[in-house]
Amino acid sequence: MTDPSLLSLEQLNAATVAEFTTWLDGTYEHSPWIAERAAARRPFVSLAALKRALVEVVRESGLEAQLGLIRAHPELAGKAMIARKLTAESSHEQGKAGLTDCTPEEFATLQQLNADYNAKFGFPFILAVRGPRGQGLGKAEIIATFARRLLNHPEFEQAEALRNIHRIAEIRLNEKFGFEPLLGQQVWDWCEQLARHSEQDDALTVTYLSPAHRACAAQIAHWMETECGFDQVEIDAVGNVVGLYHGSDSAAPRLLTGSHYDTVRNGGKYDGRLGIFVPMACVRELNAQGRRLPFGIEVVAFAEEEGQRYPATFLGSGALVGQFDPAWLDQADGAGITMRDAMVQAGLPATLEAIAALARDPAQYLGFVEVHIEQGPVLNGLDLPLGIVSSINGSRRYLGQISGQASHAGTTPMALRRDAASAAAELLLFLEQRAAQVPDLVGTIGLLEVPNGSVNVVPGCCCFSLDIRATTDAVRDACAADTLAELQRICERRGVSYSLRETLCAAAAPSAPAWQARWEQAVAALGLPLLRLPSGAGHDAMKLHDILPQAMLFVRxxxxxxxxxPLESTSCDDAELAVLAFQQLLELTAKDTA
Known part of the structure; x- marks a missing residue:
């Protein structure tokens, strides 16, 4: 039976402006003007569309209105809470986070943070204390977040306050509609539970074939078998976890999807893993419904993508496209353990024959799609939960060294110096300016080191890196050519020399138009605006691009x-939308292949 106290989109779409505003009262703290203006944007096809309309009203309202909205919120554990003058919504949220039951020490810390924050920014600290899962953050996490955000630039912090206000409104809307993002919660919970397996007690680190890595593989395989209903599950010869859910015809072509489960050292819980668990949730729903699609679904949790234990990046996906380098087996990690020995210890065959057998036949697949957390600020800054990847950037990387003359910092006149670090700094500024001139081109000197440097010595040597990425190889290569030419001119003018070697050249991977269009249709069906953006990071999709059409979906x-x-995070609601978008993509593909 439907709860008569809950709202529905049908009600809101048919309501008067006054009714609409009244029903959404309390969604945004003491700010009914937001709902009133959003009423003009009806009809809403989904709850996500309503949430987006409210966000757009705030984004378009101007600085003064936005500051007024922020200032309409109470301090955390502040005077309004003490005086019991919070709104019912704020009282519930602060209570759920335990802020109504602080120790004297916690309360004193929060009071000081409130005072420091107001003094710096001129508005109260806003945090969605219900958190990304919706069940409430712990007091220690709230205090740590408070202290960290005190260091932000005022303009950034204002935007962060608004983002948290929108998250608060999202949770309140969910409750008004009786909506719970169960699919997103399942994905989020899987990510959290998998993060229990780590090589470090105080950080998430999962490198190739370590005990934590093998525990992750076993856990994913277990969930595929027992919770999702995959027809076949195996851990293959390089440690990939492969789950197959047959189509209505078990011989039908398959859709390949997935991402990686290894991490960087001290990494995040969602990078790669989100792209494993979103399609797993879709398979779980299909199995629960007893449904088969006209094609099979093959989900691969790739064993290695980050290149942390061994310099063998994309090992897991590379094996599927026949690009496993035999020399990798003899590489040794920091403890002197070769990859071959690590494979044997993990119970893998450790033979080139077994690994070569993993190469997929493109004729048996429709394509490859990947869901991934964005790993960047674009979606977050635009308050958008999903984005469609147009291309994965091609990249070139170099390691270089500039050699000058080390000399006394006090006695060497400026005009007679051969300063290697100044030459590298000049190159850094050139690359920054050159890359900024072209859309979707980025250039970085991330490594800049003066070996054996001293405060009173003119640098005689400087080691540096170059990382140049763009959506097309032509744009990337043009920037690389200009940068290398400038390096030569700088060195000649300054009387220094240089050496340079290329360490990586990865081709750009533009999304296949048909698959990108399916992602776009899937996102539009949710009532969300479309944002197309390139990926500056590398992904397993880059490898599969060599043999299959591919396209990616980014999650905020x-x-x-x-x-x-460790601060990497996403919300259950955004994970829910990713699952719904993937389900839409599956239905669109079924329609196209029927």
């Missing part, structure tokens, strides 16, 4: 989209 990350970091 929290904390400004930070990734490869």
């Amino acid at each position: 990350g929290l904390n400004a989209g930070i990734s490869h970091n």
